[in-house]
Amino acid sequence: MRDIVKLIVVLTAFCVASAFSLAFVRQATKERIEYQKLKILVAPAVKAVFPAFDNDPILERVKVKLSEKEIINVFPAKKGGSLIGIAYEGIGSGHGGDVEVLVGIDLDGKILGVKVVKHGETPGIGTKATDSKEFLDQFKGKGVGSKLTLTAAGGEIEAVSGATETSTAITEAVRKAIEVFPKVKEQVIGG
Amino acid sequence: MDGSRLVKEFTKGLWKEIPPFRFVLGLCPTLACTTTVRDGFGMGLCLTFVLVCSNILISLLRKVIPSQVRIPCFIVVVATFVIIVELVTQAYFYSLYMALGIFIPLIVVNCIPLGRAEAFASKNEVIYSLADGLGMGLGFTCSLTALAIFREVFGKGTFLYHHIMWSGFEPFAFLQKPPGAFVCLGLMLGIMNLIGSGEK
Numbered sequence: 001m002r003d004i005v006k007l008i009v010v011l012t013a014f015c016v017a018s019a020f021s022l023a024f025v026r027q028a029t030k031e032r033i034e035y036q037k038l039k040i041l042v043a044p045a046v047k048a049v050f051p052a053f054d055n056d057p058i059l060e061r062v063k064v065k066l067s068e069k070e071i072i073n074v075f076p077a078k079k080g081g082s083l084i085g086i087a088y089e090g091i092g093s094g095h096g097g098d099v100e101v102l103v104g105i106d107l108d109g110k111i112l113g114v115k116v117v118k119h120g121e122t123p124g125i126g127t128k129a130t131d132s133k134e135f136l137d138q139f140k141g142k143g144v145g146s147k148l149t150l151t152a153a154g155g156e157i158e159a160v161s162g163a164t165e166t167s168t169a170i171t172e173a174v175r176k177a178i179e180v181f182p183k184v185k186e187q188v189i190g191g
Numbered sequence: 192m193d194g195s196r197l198v199k200e201f202t203k204g205l206w207k208e209i210p211p212f213r214f215v216l217g218l219c220p221t222l223a224c225t226t227t228v229r230d231g232f233g234m235g236l237c238l239t240f241v242l243v244c245s246n247i248l249i250s251l252l253r254k255v256i257p258s259q260v261r262i263p264c265f266i267v268v269v270a271t272f273v274i275i276v277e278l279v280t281q282a283y284f285y286s287l288y289m290a291l292g293i294f295i296p297l298i299v300v301n302c303i304p305l306g307r308a309e310a311f312a313s314k315n316e317v318i319y320s321l322a323d324g325l326g327m328g329l330g331f332t333c334s335l336t337a338l339a340i341f342r343e344v345f346g347k348g349t350f351l352y353h354h355i356m357w358s359g360f361e362p363f364a365f366l367q368k369p370p371g372a373f374v375c376l377g378l379m380l381g382i383m384n385l386i387g388s389g390e391k
Contacts, residue, residue, distance in 0.1 A: 007260050014264050018271040025275050032282035040285065 035059065038073065042102065042117060046075050049087050049104030049113030053077035057087065064088070064187045066180055074188055077104070085112050086188055090177030094169035096120030099130070101173035107189075109144030109181050114174055119166075126166035135160050135167065139174055144182075148175040200319045204326030211334045211376075212383045216302045220294050221335060222372040228351050231339030233287045235332025237280065238298055239325070241272045245304050246324035249312040256313070265308040266299070273298045303327060334379075341375055342366045 038058050046057050057075035064074045075087045087104040097120040104112040116130040129135055138157055142148065149155030150164070150171055159167035208214065211221045217238070224234040245268050249256075256264045277295045280288040288295065298304065307327055312320040343349055346366030348356040356362075365371045 011260050014267045018267050025278050029278045029282040036285040
């Protein structure tokens with residue numbers, strides 16, 4: 001009986017020590033790992049949605065709280081030290097799940113560029129819209145106050161024919177991003 | 192502390208008991224992570240770190256660990272260090288982490304750390320266990336790097352991603368594929384045995 005107690009105590013002590021040290025290392029590397037992941041996933045898109053910037057928007061990312069549960073990463077682009085725009089993701093629901101779109105917006109709420117970051121659309125069909133520079137460039141210059149829906153729904157965006165569902169999803173994602181712009185801007189640059 | 196024994200424990204891992212070739216242990220990363228020199232060397236260093244740390248800790252605690260539960264204790268120790276390696280490579284060497292992928296967590300089930308814990312660290316003093324772990328780890332690293340140099344130079348025509356072969360060189364793409372890894376490993380084992388047979 002004494003033996004069993006000893007075995008339990010030793011093994012438990014090992015596991016507890018292990019758990020504490022791992023929690024410590026995880027806490028210490030968490031920030032860096034998030035940075036590395038974003039760098040691979042989002043950095044190319046950030047480059048695509050801003051015309052020119054000279055800082056590292058990934059490193060200088062700001063967490064913005066949209067609501068109790070929703071916290072998003074906002075990437076500020078700066079040139080010569082002054083803020084020229086912010087980029088963050090909007091999400092629309094497409095044919096194969098969520099379509100995540102990074103939207104670069106200048107300080108007046110005008111869209112600088114749009115890039116699809118992640119999607120599960122059908123290759124060859126939905127990707128006609130996600131990869132179409134022509135389609136995505138339509139958003140440039142529009143922004144707060146624009147009717148960001150497809151022309152078929154009375155808006156200003158021409159859908160890619162044969163990829164209407166994906167076009168709708170991308171437009172929805174951009175619209176949602178623009179809708180929260182005042183709130184994001186307020187938190188990033190303080191009003 | 193006995194200096195000559197220390198040297199002996201360290202050097203045995205480098206040649207006489209070099210893990211992948213003499214014991215044919217740890218073959219999974221040896222075959223899978225040697226397509227490029229960077230991957231082979233990185234994998235070797237990850238394992239060396241785990242091996243040294245787990246050997247030291249297990250040797251320190253060898254009197255505390257009851258023999259009935261020693262294997263679970265060793266596994267917990269090894270797994271802890273492996274996850275530390277995984278998190279650190281993810282944070283600081285992300286492209287290496289992406290290349291090695293699942294093979295970093297798989298160090299847990301690699302026979303070498305557990306084997307050294309059971310066969311050596313649980314029976315010997317800390318300083319010798321450190322020498323043993325370091326020697327075995329470096330031996331493993333050298334083996335992987337040697338294999339990787341061969342596979343990268345002839346299979347891709349590059350060394351650390353720099354082109355080093357002449358311009359008309361046609362790489363043997365076969366060496367980059369899994370069967371190529373087996374063939375290279377077989378050849379190296381053969382050469383090692385050929386050299387080793389004269390030693391007896």
